[in-house]
Amino acid sequence: MQNPALYPELDVVEWINTPRPVRLADLRGRVVVLHAFQMLCPGCVMYGIPQAERIVRAFPAKDVAVLGLHTVFEHHDVMTPAALRAFASEYRINMPIGIDRPAEQGSVPRTMRTLQLRGTPSLVLIDRTGRIRHQHLGQVDDLRVGAEIGALLAEDAKAEHLSVMDARQAGNAADLQGCDEDGCRIERK
Numbered sequence: 001m002q003n004p005a006l007y008p009e010l011d012v013v014e015w016i017n018t019p020r021p022v023r024l025a026d027l028r029g030r031v032v033v034l035h036a037f038q039m040l041c042p043g044c045v046m047y048g049i050p051q052a053e054r055i056v057r058a059f060p061a062k063d064v065a066v067l068g069l070h071t072v073f074e075h076h077d078v079m080t081p082a083a084l085r086a087f088a089s090e091y092r093i094n095m096p097i098g099i100d101r102p103a104e105q106g107s108v109p110r111t112m113r114t115l116q117l118r119g120t121p122s123l124v125l126i127d128r129t130g131r132i133r134h135q136h137l138g139q140v141d142d143l144r145v146g147a148e149i150g151a152l153l154a155e156d157a158k159a160e161h162l163s164v165m166d167a168r169q170a171g172n173a174a175d176l177q178g179c180d181e182d183g184c185r186i187e188r189k
Contacts, residue, residue, distance in 0.1 A: 007024060007126055007130055007131065007132050008024075008114065009023055009024055009025065010022070010024060010034075010067075010069065010098050010100075010111050011100070011101045011110040011111045011114065012069070012098035012099050012100055012101060012111065013081075013099050013100075013101050013102075014081055014098075014099045015096055015097065015098050015099075016081075016084065016085055016088055016096070016097045016099070017068075017088060017093070017094055017095060017096050017097055018096035022067060022096050022098065024126070024130060025130070027065045028128065028129065028130055029128050030062070030063055030064060030065045030128060031059075031063065031064045031065070031125065031126065031127060031128060031149055031152045031153055032064075032065045032066075032067065032125070032126040033052065033055050033064060033065070033066045033067070033123065033124075033125060033126075033145075033149065034067050034069055034123070034124040034125075034126065035048055035049070035051075035052040035066065035067070035068050035069065035095075035121065035122075035123055036068075036069040036071045036100075036111075036112065036115070036117055036120055036121065036122040036123075036124065037049060037068060037069070037070060037071070037120050037121050037122075038070065038071065038072055038073070038074070038075075038079060038120045039070065039079055039083065039084060039087040040074075040075055040078070040079060041120045041121065043120070043121050043138060043139060044120050044121040045091075047121060047139040048120070048121025048122075048123070048139075049068075049091065049093060049121075051123075051140070051142060051145065052066055052068060052095060052123075053093065053094070053095070054142065055145070055146075055149070056094070056095055058146065059149060059153075063153055064149060064153070066095045067095060067096050067097070067098065068093065068095050068096065068097035068098070069097070069098050069100055069111060069112075070084050070097055070098070070099050070100060071100035071109045071111060071112040071117065071120065072100065072102070072109060073107045073108050073109060073112060073119075073120075074107065076102070076107070081099055084097065084099065098111075100112055115132075115135070117135075117137070118137050119137055119138075121137075121138065121139070122135065122136065122137050123135070123136045123140055123145065125145075125148055125149065125152060127152050127155065128152070128155070133148075133152060134148050
């Protein structure tokens with residue numbers, strides 16, 4: 001799903017596994033992996049949640065933030081915040097999890113409706129600038145997700161490389177400073 005608009009904040013009623021609420025605006029500069037799930041969804045338990053945990057381990061937290069979104073559109077009476085906390089503890093889920101705000105009308109929670117998610121598990125990839133870039137429903141191959149995350153991470157590196165090349169071509173060698181084995185940074189005066 002390509003969406004040029006910046007994604008609004010998550011509309012959640014409570015966060016677990018984090019000392020304070022998570023704001024997407026605070027995560028700008030990182031790729032955000034949002035995993036929407038329900039704890040009674042077999043696909044979520046078998047594929048989605050384990051994949052989200054693998055992403056947490058595979059990418060540095062300074063580059064990629066992984067968030068869970070518990071978005072309940074069925075079995076509302078049993079999927080309570082207390083049940084989710086017990087579920088997260090039992091399954092050793094450590095990523096921050098937001099509890100999607102229930103709908104005022106109907107059964108589809110607010111963030112799920114805003115994102116136009118069609119079910120769970122769903123995976124939403126948000127780039128470093130806060131734009132939704134990919135959205136998947138159901139099981140997605142780890143290699144594909146890893147490649148998509150890698151491409152989003154590389155976009156920033158490519159833009160930085162092009163800025164360095166532009167500065168060199170413009171004869172602004174004085175702007176190029178701090179080059180080392182990790183690359184070159186532009187310092188504007």
